Amino acid sequence: MRPPSKRSFFWFSEKTIYVETAGQTTRLSLSSRAQILAFICAIGVVFWISFSGLMLFSKGIGAPSIPASPINNAINTSETEVFAEELNAITQQSLSVKSQLSAALVEMRQMQNAEITASEQQEQLQYKLALALNELQALKRQHAGERNASAEGSIAPNALSVPPRPEQASPIDKVSQALSQTAKAKLETEQNLAAALSARDALELEILLIEQKYEQLFRQIEEALTISVKPLDKVLRASGLNSDSLLNTVRQGYSGRGGPAFGxxxxxxxxxxxxxxxxxxxxxVAKLDHYRIAINKLPFAPPVTAAHRFTSGFGPRWGRMHRGIDLAAPKGTPILATADGVVTFAGTFSSYGKLVKIKHDFGYETRYGHLSKIRVKKGQRVSRGEAIGGMGNTGRSTGTHLHYELRYKGKALNPMNYIKAAKDVF
Known part of the structure; x- marks a missing residue:
């Protein structure tokens, strides 16, 4: 069969008929092929009727004119009945073809209406499912926010966007696809929520361990500071000093600050x-450092750390005031500075023999007499424990020993009170 020409398609192009019944509009679509088939059927019926009528008319005109007779009349009557029956049969066939065509058109219209209705219902169902999924995800995110969960595992918004509407898919396929997407999104949401809760629990445990660690560290530091400060405070009080007043003096002299956080x-x-x-x-810690500065600046250290004997104490002796203590050891035994300070005298002075004087902070001064050798010079800065000379027997002395004096603002003090107070420190 030859394909239809463009001209025929122009006359039999696809047509859409809208029929309004009971307030509803029904759409009927007639394709080009259906129109051509109906036209051919109609032409065939018309041609058959025309041909039959022509044959009857021809027989009537071309028959010889003979007298009518009962036999001829019977023949004509029978032929007429045959032709009438044939015409009736043709008419019935035409009506049957027409009714079949109408039934086909009605069935086609019903199928189109059913397909359109099912498609619209499926699209509405799919759209409602997508909206329900979005609302479910919003509730999950709100629940996760209330529990301070991390938002790292949340589902991307695109995963729950309204799905596209496929044009060629059956209703069952569409519903199955929507349910599959819903189940998948729900599973991912539950997995992400479980992961966020697990991460939160791990973080809370880690924070708790850190807090316990810092609590233990703070407690150890506080205990260590308490243990360190108590002996130093005891030293100052045992020596008769006012620790609070002394520490205030230290703060005033050593309170310099600086750096990015200064001010x-x-x-x-x-x-x-x-x-x-x-x-x-x-x-x-700052208080402990102030104690350390005060201890280093005050003459608490012993002037002799080598083996020696205590031969004379502080106080009246032989009718006179002995303003220091005597410590005996072999000649040349190192004599040490008892605190940080500056040498104010280094030489021979009266009955002291070879003498070294050291000026310390807070108005204190120490004297070291009867030395055999002097190892420092006037104006030299010395540190606690530094060797300043050797034990000797110079000046008014009955044997090798050290005469050690401690003075505060010119007044002689008992050095043993300071040495004993710091016995457990140095």
Whole structure:
């Protein structure tokens, strides 16, 4: 069969018929092929009717004119009945073809309506499912936010966007696809939520361990500072000094600060409990450092650490005031500075023989007499424990020994009170 020409398609192009019944509009689509088939059927019926009528008419005209007779009349009557029956049969066939065509058109219209209705219902169902999934995801995110869960494992918004509407898919396939997507999204949401909760629990445990570690560290530091400060405070009080007044003096002389944080003021009301505790530890460390400075600057150390004998104490002796103590050891035994200071005298002085005087902070002065040798010079700065000379027998002396004096603002003090007070420190 030859394909239809373009001209025929122009006359029999696809047509759409809209029929409005009972307030509803029904759409009927007639393709080019259906129109051509109906046209051919109609032409065939018309041609058959025309041909049959022509044959009857021809027989009537071309028959010889003979007298009518009962036999001829019977023949004509029978032929007429045959032709009438044939015409009736043709008419019935035409009506049957027409009814079949109408039934086909009605069935086609019903199928189209059913397909359109099913497609629309499926699209509405799929759209409602997508909206339900989005609402479910919003509730999951809200629940995760209330529990301070991490948002790293949340489902991307694109995963729950409204799915596209496929044009060629059956209703069962569409519903199955929507249900599959719903189940997959729900599983991913539950997995991400479980992972976020697990991460949160691990983080809380880690924070708890860190807090316990810092609590133990703070407690150890506080205990160590308490243990370190108590003996130093005991030394100062045992020597008769006012520790508070002495530490204030140290703070005034050693209070320099600097650096990027210099000048910042700390308001205790703005600090948390942990920050206030840490600040207290820093203050205790600063106090300990002030104690260390005071101990190093005050003459608490013994002038002789080698083996020696205590031969004379502080106080009246032979009718006179003995303003120091005597320590005996072999000649040349090292004599040590008992605190940091500056040498103010190094030479021979009256009954002291070879004498070294050292000026210390806070108004203190120490004297070392009867030396055999002097190892420092006037104006030299010395440190606690530094050798300044050797034990000797110069000046008014009955044997090799050290005469050691301690003075505060010119007044002689008993050196043993300081040496004994710091016995467990040095």
């Amino acid at each position: 910042l003021e700390t308001n205790l009301a703005d600090l948390s409990a942990e920050e206030a505790r840490a600040l207290g530890i820093l203050n205790s």
